[in-house]
Amino acid sequence: MTDMSLEIPALFSVQGKTALVTGGSSGLGLIMAEALLRGGASVVIASRKQSRCDEAKNNLSEFGECHAFAADMTLPEDRQALCAYVDEIFGSRGLSILVNNAGANWGAQIADYPDDAFAKVMNTNVNAVFSLTRDLLPSLRRAAIAPDPARIVNIGSMDGLHVPIVQRVPTFAYSASKAALHHLTRSLAVDLGSQHITVNAIAPGFFQSRMTDYVLKEFGADIAADSPMGRAGEPQEIAGALLYLVSRAGAYTTGIVLPVDGGTHISKGRREWMQDV
Numbered sequence: 001m002t003d004m005s006l007e008i009p010a011l012f013s014v015q016g017k018t019a020l021v022t023g024g025s026s027g028l029g030l031i032m033a034e035a036l037l038r039g040g041a042s043v044v045i046a047s048r049k050q051s052r053c054d055e056a057k058n059n060l061s062e063f064g065e066c067h068a069f070a071a072d073m074t075l076p077e078d079r080q081a082l083c084a085y086v087d088e089i090f091g092s093r094g095l096s097i098l099v100n101n102a103g104a105n106w107g108a109q110i111a112d113y114p115d116d117a118f119a120k121v122m123n124t125n126v127n128a129v130f131s132l133t134r135d136l137l138p139s140l141r142r143a144a145i146a147p148d149p150a151r152i153v154n155i156g157s158m159d160g161l162h163v164p165i166v167q168r169v170p171t172f173a174y175s176a177s178k179a180a181l182h183h184l185t186r187s188l189a190v191d192l193g194s195q196h197i198t199v200n201a202i203a204p205g206f207f208q209s210r211m212t213d214y215v216l217k218e219f220g221a222d223i224a225a226d227s228p229m230g231r232a233g234e235p236q237e238i239a240g241a242l243l244y245l246v247s248r249a250g251a252y253t254t255g256i257v258l259p260v261d262g263g264t265h266i267s268k269g270r271r272e273w274m275q276d277v
């Protein structure tokens with residue numbers, strides 16, 4: 001006898017789901033938006049620059065139903081407009097998947113680390129995620145059912161799990177903000193579980209993007225050496241983690257922080273002597 005619940009393509013399918021990916025116009029957000037579209041979901045991407053949103057939407061439309069909305073997640077009026085747009089596009093279907101991916105970073109030595117940069121990073125990576133999530137709850141609840149909960153996925157970072165050093169310049173606010181986002185994920189998971197909404201975080205290691213272009217170019221060899229796997233991540237490796245968390249396969253997983261970093265945060269990298277073992 002065949003157990004239909006173990007039919008593998010259906011287990012990881014996002015067919016017919018609705019999704020919002022913040023920061024979906026470039027980097028990891030663009031990859032995740034493409035993965036959701038290829039899997040059959042309808043997707044709204046949102047980021048600040050209209051031109052980047054339009055360009056990404058044009059490219060992504062090849063893979064499915066994609067909408068784009070220009071909004072700054074740190075501005076309450078922009079978040080409100082985005083929530084109204086999501087309601088207009090998805091209506092009574094509600095929002096099945098929210099990917100809080102938009103993020104900011106700042107690097108400087110401690111004596112020169114500006115207060116306003118610290119505040120901006122915290123505001124983008126933590127405060128705005130909380131506010132947007134709260135404001136989208138009515139829409140998420142409409143899509144949520146016990147056997148297939150609505151899903152929130154926060155994009156944290158391995159830098160919220162360890163103290164990063166390879167880029168040479170300290171990123172105090174970034175690490176603190178990602179650690180805060182990981183714990184916010186746990187608090188939200190406890191609060192929203194009974195409403196059939198899961199909340200998880202992905203903590204990526206280094207992936208090619210606008211944010212990491214410079215460090216990967218300058219310190220690529222150190223980044224590789226710092227990882228037990230000896231390399232940076234590939235697009236399909238972030239896409240796969242997301243698809244697990246937002247498909248039926250991940251329906252009973254909530255409150256986790258899933259590192260996708262080749263083991264970098266638990267290791268000081270490979271050692272010369274390991275080649276001989």
Ligand SMILES: NC(=O)c1ccc[n+]([C@@H]2O[C@H](COP(=O)([O-])OP(=O)(O)OC[C@H]3O[C@@H](n4cnc5c(N)ncnc54)[C@H](OP(=O)(O)O)[C@@H]3O)[C@@H](O)[C@H]2O)c1
Nearest residue numbers: 023026027028047048049072073102103206207209210211
């Ligand atoms: N790439 C990595 O190696 C890596 C590693 C760990 C964690 N992450 C995390 O992954 C997420 C995506 O980063 P990425 O590497 O893909 O960088 P990216 O290519 O620079 O993408 C960032 C995206 O966020 C948008 N954005 C930034 N601030 C925003 C705001 N206030 N409101 C709305 N949208 C905003 C940007 O578009 P606009 O500029 O047009 O707004 C862009 O679409 C971030 O949370 C980052 O911390 C990345």
